[in-house]
Amino acid sequence: MSENRDRAPSLTAEAAPESSLDRAAPAGALSREEAARRVARVLWVTLGLNASVALSKIAYGHASGVLSIRADGFHSLTDSVNNLVGLLGVHFAARPADAGHPYGHAKFEVLAAGCVGLSLLVMAYDVLTSAAARLTGTAAAQQLDPRAFVVLSVTLGVNVAVARYERRQSEVLGSTFLASDAAHTSSDVLVTLGVIATVALVQAGFPILDPVMALGIAGFIAWTGVQILRQNLRYLADAAVLEPHAVRDVVLRVAGVASVHKIRTRGSPGDIHVDLHVQVARHLDVVAAHRVTHWVIDALKSQLTGVTDVVVHTEPAAEGQKFNPMPPE
Ligand SMILES: [Zn+2]
Ligand SMILES: [Zn+2]
Numbered sequence: 001m002s003e004n005r006d007r008a009p010s011l012t013a014e015a016a017p018e019s020s021l022d023r024a025a026p027a028g029a030l031s032r033e034e035a036a037r038r039v040a041r042v043l044w045v046t047l048g049l050n051a052s053v054a055l056s057k058i059a060y061g062h063a064s065g066v067l068s069i070r071a072d073g074f075h076s077l078t079d080s081v082n083n084l085v086g087l088l089g090v091h092f093a094a095r096p097a098d099a100g101h102p103y104g105h106a107k108f109e110v111l112a113a114g115c116v117g118l119s120l121l122v123m124a125y126d127v128l129t130s131a132a133a134r135l136t137g138t139a140a141a142q143q144l145d146p147r148a149f150v151v152l153s154v155t156l157g158v159n160v161a162v163a164r165y166e167r168r169q170s171e172v173l174g175s176t177f178l179a180s181d182a183a184h185t186s187s188d189v190l191v192t193l194g195v196i197a198t199v200a201l202v203q204a205g206f207p208i209l210d211p212v213m214a215l216g217i218a219g220f221i222a223w224t225g226v227q228i229l230r231q232n233l234r235y236l237a238d239a240a241v242l243e244p245h246a247v248r249d250v251v252l253r254v255a256g257v258a259s260v261h262k263i264r265t266r267g268s269p270g271d272i273h274v275d276l277h278v279q280v281a282r283h284l285d286v287v288a289a290h291r292v293t294h295w296v297i298d299a300l301k302s303q304l305t306g307v308t309d310v311v312v313h314t315e316p317a318a319e320g321q322k323f324n325p326m327p328p329e
Contacts, residue, residue: 032104032308035270036094039109039175040087046162046181047083050076053155060151069148071130072195075123075188076155082119082184085112086177103309106271107236113180114232120184120225124218127191131214152192159189174270174306176235180228187221238266242304247274250303255324256280256292258317267308274300275311281323282316288326289314 054076061070089112097104163185170178194217201209235241242265251260262277280292297310317323 032106032271033094033096035173035175036090039090039169039173039178042166042169042173042178043083043086043090043181046166046185047080047087049158049162050079050083053158054080057151057155060148064145064148069151072152072192075126075191078119078123079185079188082116082181085115086181088112089115089177090175103273104271106268106308109175109177109270110232110235110268113177114229114236116177116180116184117225117228117232120187120221120228123187123191124222124225127194127214127218127221131211131218135211149196152196156189156192159185159192163189174268176232176268176270179269180232183224183228187224190217190220232268235268241265241267241269241272242274242307246304247276247300250299251276251278251296253324254292254295254299256284256288256326257296258321258323262313267306269306271308272304272306273309273311274304274307275313277313277315279315279317279321281326282319282321284326292326 054073057069057073057076059073061073086109089109093104093106093109093112095101095105163182166178166182166185169175170182194213198210198213201207201213244263244265247263247265248260251257257278257280259279260276261279262275264275265272267273278293278296280289284292293312293314296312300310301307
């Protein structure tokens with residue numbers, strides 16, 4: 001700063017070199033790049049599991065001639081397709097901000113997550129139409145021999161494990177795709193349970209319960225799909241993602257700060273953008289006020305999970321307004 005003071009003042013503003021504060025690395029726990037790498041790893045593991053489930057169902061269905069298992073296997077194959085869509089979305093989302101996308105590319109992941117919601121609507125439609133086909137007699141009732149039951153139970157276990165794994169990682173990594181895909185995998189669990197229950201009910205002499213079950217399952221899947229679409233559309237439409245008081249509580253503890261207003265947040269859980277007005281002690285000069293501004297930015301990035309970008313409009317506090325004491329120089 002001292003060399004600036006020695007330089008003769010000019011009448012026109014020049015592009016000033018960034019201060020060291022502006023070049024400081026973000027204080028967040030996990031960088032966007034590292035989080036993206038971990039999300040991709042989760043998706044590769046999930047892809048491997050989903051593909052093995054699908055291939056074993058198709059192979060068994062083919063060998064045994066049980067059509068419903070083979071069909072279920074092809075459905076499981078679409079889970080792997082979803083994983084690939086997720087990998088693509090996360091890959092694009094991880095690219096750093098550039099001149100064309102100065103706010104970064106995080107919304108590519110939100111778009112991919114929206115595709116998961118759409119695929120659930122297709123799945124609900126499929127459950128309904130195949131039940132209707134059985135009802136009208138154009139398709140045979142589902143049958144399960146004991147070995148088929150074993151195949152379904154094993155794949156059910158894999159699905160439960162995948163859903164739990166994705167759910168936990170989505171929270172740790174702030175990934176909307178993993179959260180959406182976890183909800184989708186939970187729906188798969190329900191579908192498989194439905195297949196088992198329906199076969200049991202039909203064999204026990206209650207065939208009328210087949211369409212009733214199908215209606216219930218399709219309704220639940222469609223509802224899950226709509227929830228996923230709604231949530232991700234909210235992210236795309238810049239809905240608020242943090243409670244303003246959560247931001248205010250952090251900022252009001254920063255030295256030099258008197259008050260805060262016009263708090264706005266948007267983005268998705270792993271990529272939250274915050275902008276706000278901060279009123280600082282009015283005796284501070286520009287250099288000190290700039291320092292306070294960066295304390296605010298660092299406090300928000302380090303104390304609120306998922307905050308990646310903070311823009312502060314700094315203004316002087318009112319005359320006589322109380323402010324947090326500044327630390328000794
Ligand atoms: Zn700065
Ligand atoms: Zn203001």
